[in-house]
Amino acid sequence: MPVQAFMDGVDDRQRDDLESTLTGWWKELFRAVKIGPDEDFFMLGGGPVLAETIRAKVRGKYRVDIPAEDFYDARTIAKMADYIQIRQASAESWCIVPIRTGGNRRPLFLIHGIGGNVLGFFSLVKHLPADQPVYGVQAQSLQPGxxxxxxxxxxxxxxxxxxxxxxxxxxxxxxxxxxGGLVAYEMARQLLAAGETVGLLGMLDTWQPSYMKRLPNPGSLPVRVYQRLRLVWLGMRRLNLPHKMIYLRNRLRNRALRVFYRYLAARGGGKISESMKSVRDINWIAGIQYPVLPYAGQVTLFRATGENDWRLPQDLGWGAVAAGGVDLHPLPGDHGQVLAEPNVSLLAEQLDACLQRISSDVRMI
Structure with a gap:
């Protein structure tokens, strides 16, 4: 089920009708008698062709486009319904998504990852206290035109x-x-420059990019080329010939788009046709070109400990730029598991403690 507070202002019957319609489409595609709200589209046997069928049905009935790159995030009935309602709720302001509007605390803003949407945060919000308002910040580049x-x-x-x-x-x-941790960092810097205060600059497994560029390279050029080609081979080895061609075409297209986005960044941005838009690649270019400047406050880092890299310090390089130091909170699991159970429960507990500390500091002032 979705986060209850996200349903503020959304009719329960409307949600039930949405899930019922999606379930009917899935049953028809997979010729199944019963499909639960949390069953995985791809585990049921779905692929690119069936995904495009669902995307077309969603566009036709709800006037919401689910880009191919976002379909993996919306791969269950419940998550797909969440995605549709997020896009509908954010029709006026594409950036700010009201996940939970009730509560008397200061709001928490959750900044999107490289994919641009905020679906992954819903499991976290479920574990936060009911009186904590939460808003998602999704990529502005998702807005058509x-x-x-x-x-x-x-x-x-x-x-x-x-x-x-x-x-x-x-x-x-x-x-x-x-x-999103990089984006939050720059947002905090701009707010401090405007005379505002930032109580919590939280980062969820974010590496400091300028520090990463100074690290010793793990291999020679031939080794790195071999590793890159091996990743391509692993990605396509189980595909049939038509899907191999699609995979290679998409890889080449993404490379070309990144060159185009670098050019666009040098010109200060601009409008991009929907056929030329890749939110992940736009964010990737923005991240690698970001010059990390010092920050006068403290960084609160929630770090996944399952992928230790001997070249990286515990604070992932943020201690070198944060004048207020780094408040480190280790989390079990790897980068892809920080918002999955059972790790997300621990994250919510640690995050809530940080938010309560901010509230106490404000009352003392």
């Missing part, structure tokens, strides 16, 4: 403007997922 910010600084400035319409003054509380 809008000017695209390829510079991370411009992206952050846009999100800050949208957030301040909802919360004009601080202290602000942010948690950014991976790439």
């Amino acid at each position: 809008a000017k695209i910010h390829v510079s991370l600084e411009d992206m952050a400035a846009h999100y800050v403007r949208e957030i301040r319409r909802l919360q004009p003054h601080g202290p602000y509380a942010f948690l950014g997922l991976s790439f």
Whole structure:
């Protein structure tokens, strides 16, 4: 089931009808008698052709497009229903998604990862106290026809403007997922420069990119080329010939798009046709080109400990730029498991403790 507070203002019957319609489509495609709300589309045998059939049905009935790159995130009935309602709820403001609007605490803003949407945060919000308002910040580049910010600084400035319409003054509380941690970092820097306060600059397994660039390279050029080609081979070895061609075409297209986005970033952004838009690649270019400057406050880092790299310090390089130091919270599992059970329960517990500390500090002032 979806996060209850996200359903503020959404009719329960409307949600039931949505899930019922999606379930009917899935049963028809998979010729199944019963499909539960949490069954995985791909585990049921779904592939690109069936995914496109579902996407077309969603576009036709709900006027919501689920890009192919987002379909994996929306691969269950419940998550697909969440995705549709997020896109419908954010029709006026594409960036700010009201996940939970009730409660008397200061709101928590969850900043999207490289994929651009905020679906992955729903499991986290379920574990936070009911009186904690939560808003998702999804990628502005998801909005059809809008000017695209390829510079991370411009992206952050846009999100800050949208957030301040909802919360004009601080202290602000942010948690950014991976790439979103970089965006939250720049948002915090801009707010401090504007004379505002940031109570929580939270990062969920975010590596400091300028530190990463200084690390010793793990292999020579031939070794790195071999590893890259091996990844391509692993990605396509089980595909049939038509799907191999599609896979290679998509890889080449993404490479070409990244070159185009670099050019666009140098020009200060602009409008991109929907056929030329790849949210992941836009964010990837924004991340690698972001010049990390010092931050006067503290970084709160929730770090996955399952993927230890001998080249990285425990603080993932943030201690070198955060004047207020790094408040480190280790989490079990690897990067892809931080928002999955049972790790997400521990994350919610640690995050809530940080948010309560901010509230106490505000009352003392």
